[in-house]
Amino acid sequence: MALLEIKNLCVSVDDNAILDNINLNIGRGETHVLMGPNGAGKSTLGNALMGNPAYKITSGNIYFNGLDIKEESADKRAKAGMFMSFQNPLEVPGINLSSFIRNAIAVQTGQKIRFSQFRQDLAKNMELLNFDPSYKDRDLNVGFSGGEKKKAEILQLLMLKPKFAILDETDSGLDVDAVRTVSEGIREYQKYEDGALLIITHSTRILESLHVDRTHILVKGRIAESGDGSLVEKINENGFEKYLD
Amino acid sequence: MEKERTEVNDIDRSIYDFKDSEEDFYRVKEGLTPAIVDQISKEKHDPEWMRQFRQKSLEIYEKLRVPDWGPDISGLNMDDIVTYVRPNTKMSAKWEEVPEDIRNTFERLGIPQAERESLAGVGAQYDSELVYHNVKDEVSKTGVVYTDMESALTGEYEQMVKDHFMKLVPPSDHKFAALHGAVWSGGSFVYVPPGVKLDIPLQSYFRLNAAGAGQFEHTLIIVSEGADLHFIEGCSAPKYNVANLHAGCVELYVGKNARLRYSTIENWSKNMYNLNTKRAICEEGASIEWVSGSFGSHVSYLYPSSILKGDDSHAEFTGITFAGRGQNLDTGAKMFHMGKNTSSFINTKSISKDGGISTYRSSVTVMPGAENAKASVSCASLMLDDISRSDTIPAMDIRTDKADIGHEAKIGRISDDAVFYLMSRGISEEEAKAMIVSGFADPVSKELPLEYAVEMNNLIRLEMKGAIG
Numbered sequence: 001m002a003l004l005e006i007k008n009l010c011v012s013v014d015d016n017a018i019l020d021n022i023n024l025n026i027g028r029g030e031t032h033v034l035m036g037p038n039g040a041g042k043s044t045l046g047n048a049l050m051g052n053p054a055y056k057i058t059s060g061n062i063y064f065n066g067l068d069i070k071e072e073s074a075d076k077r078a079k080a081g082m083f084m085s086f087q088n089p090l091e092v093p094g095i096n097l098s099s100f101i102r103n104a105i106a107v108q109t110g111q112k113i114r115f116s117q118f119r120q121d122l123a124k125n126m127e128l129l130n131f132d133p134s135y136k137d138r139d140l141n142v143g144f145s146g147g148e149k150k151k152a153e154i155l156q157l158l159m160l161k162p163k164f165a166i167l168d169e170t171d172s173g174l175d176v177d178a179v180r181t182v183s184e185g186i187r188e189y190q191k192y193e194d195g196a197l198l199i200i201t202h203s204t205r206i207l208e209s210l211h212v213d214r215t216h217i218l219v220k221g222r223i224a225e226s227g228d229g230s231l232v233e234k235i236n237e238n239g240f241e242k243y244l245d
Numbered sequence: 246m247e248k249e250r251t252e253v254n255d256i257d258r259s260i261y262d263f264k265d266s267e268e269d270f271y272r273v274k275e276g277l278t279p280a281i282v283d284q285i286s287k288e289k290h291d292p293e294w295m296r297q298f299r300q301k302s303l304e305i306y307e308k309l310r311v312p313d314w315g316p317d318i319s320g321l322n323m324d325d326i327v328t329y330v331r332p333n334t335k336m337s338a339k340w341e342e343v344p345e346d347i348r349n350t351f352e353r354l355g356i357p358q359a360e361r362e363s364l365a366g367v368g369a370q371y372d373s374e375l376v377y378h379n380v381k382d383e384v385s386k387t388g389v390v391y392t393d394m395e396s397a398l399t400g401e402y403e404q405m406v407k408d409h410f411m412k413l414v415p416p417s418d419h420k421f422a423a424l425h426g427a428v429w430s431g432g433s434f435v436y437v438p439p440g441v442k443l444d445i446p447l448q449s450y451f452r453l454n455a456a457g458a459g460q461f462e463h464t465l466i467i468v469s470e471g472a473d474l475h476f477i478e479g480c481s482a483p484k485y486n487v488a489n490l491h492a493g494c495v496e497l498y499v500g501k502n503a504r505l506r507y508s509t510i511e512n513w514s515k516n517m518y519n520l521n522t523k524r525a526i527c528e529e530g531a532s533i534e535w536v537s538g539s540f541g542s543h544v545s546y547l548y549p550s551s552i553l554k555g556d557d558s559h560a561e562f563t564g565i566t567f568a569g570r571g572q573n574l575d576t577g578a579k580m581f582h583m584g585k586n587t588s589s590f591i592n593t594k595s596i597s598k599d600g601g602i603s604t605y606r607s608s609v610t611v612m613p614g615a616e617n618a619k620a621s622v623s624c625a626s627l628m629l630d631d632i633s634r635s636d637t638i639p640a641m642d643i644r645t646d647k648a649d650i651g652h653e654a655k656i657g658r659i660s661d662d663a664v665f666y667l668m669s670r671g672i673s674e675e676e677a678k679a680m681i682v683s684g685f686a687d688p689v690s691k692e693l694p695l696e697y698a699v700e701m702n703n704l705i706r707l708e709m710k711g712a713i714g
Contacts, residue, residue, distance in 0.1 A: 050665075050669050051665075051668075051669075052665050053661070053665065054661065054665075073668060073674065074665055074668035074669045075668040075669075075670075075671050075672055075673050075674065075677075077669075078668070078669055078670055078671035079671050083669070083670075084669050086666060086669075089666065090660065090662055090663040090666040091663075092663060092666075092667065092680065092681065092684055093684040093685070093687060094680070094683050094684025094685065094686070094687035095680060095683075095684055100670075103672070104670040104671050104672065107670075107671045107672055107673075107676075108670075108671040139684070156670065160670070160671075
């Protein structure tokens with residue numbers, strides 16, 4: 001049984017049908033890549049999977065760990081082991097990054113982790129991401145640059161250790177060095193047993209140093225082609241033109 | 246996916262909503278007549294000048310009109326309001342001597358505990374009279390006077406009271422100031438001698454327990470040259486089905502190079518008409534800092550004012566207002582720049598939900614002589630749903646071109662994306678919204694003493710609770 005099973009999924013936003021009959025299985029520990037031109041519906045799939053109420057599932061099902069989660073709210077999905085790195089992480093004044101992560105771990109696991117342990121893990125992961133440690137005491141994403149926001153997302157991924165993570169355009173707006181650090185963080189996450197990924201991207205830079213199990217090409221709300229990791233290279237050479245007729 | 250329906254429930258205010266019986270209490274008849282005012286004066290053993298002051302105020306009250314520029318207060322009928330309710334006890338400096346039910350009330354509100362932990366002195370008013378008053382010895386030794394208004398009025402500070410009482414807020418100021426002048430009772434008198442700096446705060450707590458009653462406490466604080474004081478005021482009342490009225494008056498005199506910080510958390514029940522008047526006057530180089538949290542009440546009119554009379558004086562107002570269902574809270578601040586090089590900062594946050602209306606109203610006046618005045622106003626509102634309202638009415642009257650004036654207003658709705666973002670980390674919808682609201686309120690919480698910041702966050706959580714279906 002796959003960790004995530006998407007069956008005949010149709011999603012609309014503001015009564016506009018965006019995704020049409022998506023079928024996709026992601027197994028434990030697998031890394032899948034979702035590529036496609038702008039406006040294809042990639043982020044819609046991410047949001048629908050994570051339970052954003054603005055994205056309405058009109059038909060089809062989502063099973064996570066064998067359970068139908070279609071009706072569950074985002075916080076329940078997170079507690080079940082899902083995570084999404086946001087394309088545009090939101091600024092939340094009044095709570096600092098460190099307390100926020102600690103709080104999220106506490107609500108997800110139902111227990112408080114020891115502060116010394118937490119601080120150690122946090123410092124280690126921030127170092128891995130080449131993330132200025134003073135940011136842990138700053139309000140969540142407030143005044144962070146684009147790159148720092150993405151690092152904060154990957155930091156949360158590493159700290160929360162979900163079973164499955166959606167990375168929505170994590171590489172967009174990052175310079176070459178930042179892409180390298182962020183993808184180092186992602187590789188670290190892959191090392192966890194069962195750490196599955198759906199990487200949504202329209203470029204291939206972030207994938208260069210990552211192992212990819214499956215690649216899916218999303219065009220106009222449908223999966224136009226699926227293949228193994230080598231499909232990424234073909235897209236790299238030829239773009240999406242052949243799907244756009 | 247079907248979005249969960251958001252349903253509106255009244256919040257659980259049980260920590261504040263308990264009520265005590267008041268069978269043995271002395272209360273005057275409802276309504277307002279010269280005879281009732283004389284009766285209050287007699288009960289309180291006023292000096293003759295005060296009796297006359299009350300009658301004069303009543304005359305003014307009769308002549309003034311109910312304000313028609315703010316929230317509707319037609320539900321308030323003065324013929325139904327009991328203006329004086331005296332608990333059946335004498336004021337005590339020993340906590341054990343306060344009658345048990347009243348003691349329980351304040352204990353549930355955490356007052357004696359706060360006193361033990363972090364305060365230099367405490368006064369607790371129950372209905373119309375102070376029932377408990379205590380100042381730490383080391384504070385009394387510095388010459389600081391902190392007493393109830395009644396004692397101040399008949400003791401060695403009578404002349405000082407007479408020179409200052411309702412001079413800053415005269416009864417002619419507005420109808421409810423006149424009412425206050427006629428029926429005031431209770432409140433605090435504080436005098437800080439020159440150069441004395443108190444490093445821990447004084448506090449008074451006002452509790453209105455009686456149904457259909459009014460509370461009209463008077464706070465008079467005189468901070469002398471070079472002195473420094475932090476005064477904290479807390480207010481609450483249980484909920485009744487009849488209208489209650491709070492028309493207190495706060496007068497703050499801040500002397501040359503003195504500093505006063507005045508912090509308030511008002512948490513009245515939602516049947517309360519809160520028509521409170523607060524004003525401060527600053528001499529040369531003086532500074533007044535207001536921190537104000539307005540929760541509860543059915544209708545509020547509250548605009549603490551600062552008169553920057555002396556050169557180089559300074560005023561700051563930091564406030565937060567939270568209006569829920571059935572509440573219309575009209576709050577803000579007023580700044581009058583008279584002296585040169587004066588500066589004022591207003592920073593407010595208002596939150597409205599479940600159809601609540603919150604209006605920010607302020608005025609900044611810079612007089613022609615107030616050269617190099619600097620004023621800045623920043624107000625932000627957050628609406629938690631589509632049925633709530635938030636308005637911003639900032640007035641500015643700048644009569645010199647040598648002034649530096651800034652204004653910034655932000656009105657926004659709680660962001661669904663931000664709620665979803667927090668929920669995607671496992672945080673429940675209710676908690677996510679509370680986090681966003683607390684974060685919005687954070688700049689104000691930071692200004693409060695720690696235990697009040699905690700109380701304010703609890704109030705926000707209380708208000709947010711039950712908001713999700």
